[in-house]
Amino acid sequence: MDLLNALVALANFVIVPAVAYGSQLALGALGVTLIYGILRFSNFAHGDTMAFGAMLAVLVTWALQAAGVSFGPLPTALLALPFAILGCIILVLITDRLVYRFYREQKAKPVILVIVSMGVMFIMNGLVRFIIGPDDQRFSDGARFIVSARDFKAMTGLREGLAIKTSQGITVIVAVVAVALLFWFLNKTRTGKSMRAYSDNEDLALLSGINPERVVMITWIIVAALATTAGVLYGLDKSFKPFVYFQLLLPIFASAIVGGLGNPLGAIAGGFIIAFSEVTITYAWKKVLTYVAPESLAPSGLVQFLSTDYKFAVSFAILLIVLLFKPTGLFKGKVI
Amino acid sequence: MSEPVKNTLLFVVVGGLILLTGFTQSWNAAILILNMGLISAIMSIGVNLQWGFAGLFNVGVMGFVALGGLAVVLVSTPPTPGAWSGGGYGVILALLLGAATVVAAVMVAQKMPKGRAQTFAIIGILVVGFFVYRAIFDPNVATIEAIDPAVAGHLGGLNLPVLLAWPAGGLLAAGAAWLIGKTALGLRSDYLAIATLGIAEIIIAIMKNEDWLARGVKNVYGLPRPSPVVGYEVELQQDPGFLARAEWFGLDPVTASTLSVKLGYSLLFLIVLLVLLWMAQMALKSPWGRMMRAIRDNEVAAEAMGKDVTRRHLQIFVLGSAICGIAGAMMTTLDGQLTPGTYNPLRFTFLVWVMVIVGGSGNNFGAVLGAFLIWFLWVQVEPIGLWLMNLITAGMSDGSGLKAHLIESAAHMRLFTMGLILLIVLRFSPRGLIPEK
Numbered sequence: 001m002d003l004l005n006a007l008v009a010l011a012n013f014v015i016v017p018a019v020a021y022g023s024q025l026a027l028g029a030l031g032v033t034l035i036y037g038i039l040r041f042s043n044f045a046h047g048d049t050m051a052f053g054a055m056l057a058v059l060v061t062w063a064l065q066a067a068g069v070s071f072g073p074l075p076t077a078l079l080a081l082p083f084a085i086l087g088c089i090i091l092v093l094i095t096d097r098l099v100y101r102f103y104r105e106q107k108a109k110p111v112i113l114v115i116v117s118m119g120v121m122f123i124m125n126g127l128v129r130f131i132i133g134p135d136d137q138r139f140s141d142g143a144r145f146i147v148s149a150r151d152f153k154a155m156t157g158l159r160e161g162l163a164i165k166t167s168q169g170i171t172v173i174v175a176v177v178a179v180a181l182l183f184w185f186l187n188k189t190r191t192g193k194s195m196r197a198y199s200d201n202e203d204l205a206l207l208s209g210i211n212p213e214r215v216v217m218i219t220w221i222i223v224a225a226l227a228t229t230a231g232v233l234y235g236l237d238k239s240f241k242p243f244v245y246f247q248l249l250l251p252i253f254a255s256a257i258v259g260g261l262g263n264p265l266g267a268i269a270g271g272f273i274i275a276f277s278e279v280t281i282t283y284a285w286k287k288v289l290t291y292v293a294p295e296s297l298a299p300s301g302l303v304q305f306l307s308t309d310y311k312f313a314v315s316f317a318i319l320l321i322v323l324l325f326k327p328t329g330l331f332k333g334k335v336i
Numbered sequence: 337m338s339e340p341v342k343n344t345l346l347f348v349v350v351g352g353l354i355l356l357t358g359f360t361q362s363w364n365a366a367i368l369i370l371n372m373g374l375i376s377a378i379m380s381i382g383v384n385l386q387w388g389f390a391g392l393f394n395v396g397v398m399g400f401v402a403l404g405g406l407a408v409v410l411v412s413t414p415p416t417p418g419a420w421s422g423g424g425y426g427v428i429l430a431l432l433l434g435a436a437t438v439v440a441a442v443m444v445a446q447k448m449p450k451g452r453a454q455t456f457a458i459i460g461i462l463v464v465g466f467f468v469y470r471a472i473f474d475p476n477v478a479t480i481e482a483i484d485p486a487v488a489g490h491l492g493g494l495n496l497p498v499l500l501a502w503p504a505g506g507l508l509a510a511g512a513a514w515l516i517g518k519t520a521l522g523l524r525s526d527y528l529a530i531a532t533l534g535i536a537e538i539i540i541a542i543m544k545n546e547d548w549l550a551r552g553v554k555n556v557y558g559l560p561r562p563s564p565v566v567g568y569e570v571e572l573q574q575d576p577g578f579l580a581r582a583e584w585f586g587l588d589p590v591t592a593s594t595l596s597v598k599l600g601y602s603l604l605f606l607i608v609l610l611v612l613l614w615m616a617q618m619a620l621k622s623p624w625g626r627m628m629r630a631i632r633d634n635e636v637a638a639e640a641m642g643k644d645v646t647r648r649h650l651q652i653f654v655l656g657s658a659i660c661g662i663a664g665a666m667m668t669t670l671d672g673q674l675t676p677g678t679y680n681p682l683r684f685t686f687l688v689w690v691m692v693i694v695g696g697s698g699n700n701f702g703a704v705l706g707a708f709l710i711w712f713l714w715v716q717v718e719p720i721g722l723w724l725m726n727l728i729t730a731g732m733s734d735g736s737g738l739k740a741h742l743i744e745s746a747a748h749m750r751l752f753t754m755g756l757i758l759l760i761v762l763r764f765s766p767r768g769l770i771p772e773k
Contacts, residue, residue: 320519
């Protein structure tokens with residue numbers, strides 16, 4: 001029995017990665033949920049919006065690196081983030097003006113808007129591949145670890161190390177700041193309140209003189225900012241590859257729906273639920289169990305419930321269970 | 337211009353485009369486009385059945401296509417010697433136990449009174465069932481995968497003629513669709529979309545990882561051809577009768593044999609397409625088809641008229657998916673190999689959707705036309721893009737990085753163009769090229 005080492009191993013392999021991944025999913029899911037709340041459709045192009053924003057950040061980072069600018073121990077990508085957000089905002093506003101507005105004015109059915117977002121997804125995907133190519137790109141720099149496994153071992157004298165990557169630390173901090181800003185905006189400012197009113201009851205909001213086009217514009221701006229941030233954080237943590245962002249669509253939707261589509265708080269909770277279940281179910285528990293279990297009961301296999309390739313299956317199974325038993329999500333979302 | 341004339345003209349134009357490919361590029365390329373166009377047309381009919389007839393938003397086409405491909409391996413390849421006696425029955429037993437666990441859990445969820453006892457019972461059944469399943473499953477899988485892993489390591493198939501694999505692919509896809517439909521069809525349209533998107537990913541994940549089933553990412557090569565309609569090039573090149581005919585056409589034996597093989601496939605695919613198109617047309621005109629459209633247009637009213645909306649949805653979901661499965665089996669037969677790593681949702685799900693919407697959802701001929709047109713563009717956008725990029729960059733200096741980049745990324749114009757076509761059609765002609773009547 002060695003509970004301390006077991007805890008450290010658990011933190012190192014499960015808790016830290018899942019918290020970082022959960023923050024990234026939560027930011028992505030917030031974007032999906034906001035679009036759903038205000039524009040009332042499921043945006044299939046969200047993964048590719050993230051990819052586009054992250055791509056801009058990669059390009060600006062490279063330019064900054066070439067110019068000799070660096071951010072000390074922090075990744076240069078953080079300096080590039082505002083520029084990338086700006087670029088992404090411009091792209092989504094153009095898309096809204098050219099594509100979505102027409103259907104909004106027509107009061108098209110949500111499913112038509114979903115198909116339209118499929119077309120936008122193709123175009124954004126094509127744009128990203130066109131500009132940066134389909135390959136893996138690395139753009140993280142600065143210090144790699146906040147705490148490296150070796151330092152941790154030397155510090156505590158334990159057998160297990162606990163490593164926290166800079167990207168993981170930054171992910172959590174940036175996500176907390178972004179979410180705090182978002183909630184402050186939605187709950188305290190006049191514009192934020194008008195957005196919530198519009199989401200809650202469109203007719204009543206229109207009646208009280210809220211300009212719908214302005215609400216929609218602000219929504220897109222926030223969504224672009226969230227998507228870019230999520231995309232950059234994910235890219236820093238793993239690596240930037242356009243197709244991976246497309247595949248993130250599924251866990252992001254799962255997070256948003258599990259939490260209750262249209263409910264920002266739910267999106268965050270959903271993100272962490274999905275991330276923790278994906279990591280715990282695909283993690284090989286052998287190491288932790290050997291510390292906890294008495295010697296005679298030590299596991300012989302890897303004690304991995306599912307191979308990591310099935311992580312989509314996990315988010316999907318949770319999604320299905322929630323949809324079947326509580327269709328509005330854990331926190332009450334909209335059901336139209 | 338009257339409706340039939342316009343529609344015939346549209347088909348003639350698309351046929352002309354394919355012929356043009358034959359004259360300007362090569363006949364090999366033209367027949368390749370034709371063959372994949374025929375398969376895409378079948379997939380489109382399947383999606384059109386679901387979306388155009390019933391308004392079901394299925395974005396899991398890729399999964400059903402892949403299941404069709406799996407059926408080809410399971411039906412037509414020879415069984416791996418020793419795999420069944422070694423671990424095959426054990427794996428089947430484990431899978432049955434796994435299924436029994438899920439069924440038991442569902443029954444407890446339905447029959448037992450709600451409360452803490454029920455929750456514990458469900459969790460208990462699932463946990464115990466999972467460990468029993470893994471205890472039987474793992475060693476048997478290890479046995480199978482150890483048999484000659486370089487070329488086999490999987491169960492193998494039934495060694496039946498490959499043509500039987502096509503309906504089998506349909507059946508496999510239909511079975512999966514029934515399971516999915518039972519759980520997901522009650523959901524709202526965009527939830528159904530996300531659910532099917534996820535299921536397709538899971539099907540691909542299973543096919544990639546379960547090596548005992550069809551070798552996973554190690555791929556299965558050398559799938560049999562539907563002879564005698566489709567022969568083998570080497571045999572044809574030694575057949576004196578064939579050589580005489582090739583001589584008569586003025587073709588050298590190698591070209592003639594490849595063309596003849598491909599045309600054999602075209603013939604088979606055309607027969608399947610015509611049969612399915614006829615069936616879909618009959619269904620559309622029948623009272624059943626009218627009922628489906630009534631349900632699509634107003635579910636509440638149809639329900640009030642005593643139509644069982646959920647069951648009809650399940651029915652058409654299964655039928656449409658089965659057609660996609662047949663197309664998937666045909667495609668794998670054409671490729672001669674099963675490569676689970678190449679299934680990509682953009683290519684196998686969303687592209688089919690573009691085909692249906694551009695062609696005209698709700699109209700079978702529209703779906704077929706859209707399939708040929710979009711597939712032609714999908715293939716030809718790349719050379720056209722390259723040509724365009726060469727034109728644009730002609731004025732730039734040869735060493736410039738931008739020029740190299742632009743020419744290099746011309747290959748990625750495909751997705752962009754497809755998105756653009758979809759958006760333009762949705763905006764200016766939302767009912768497609770051949771609208772529903």
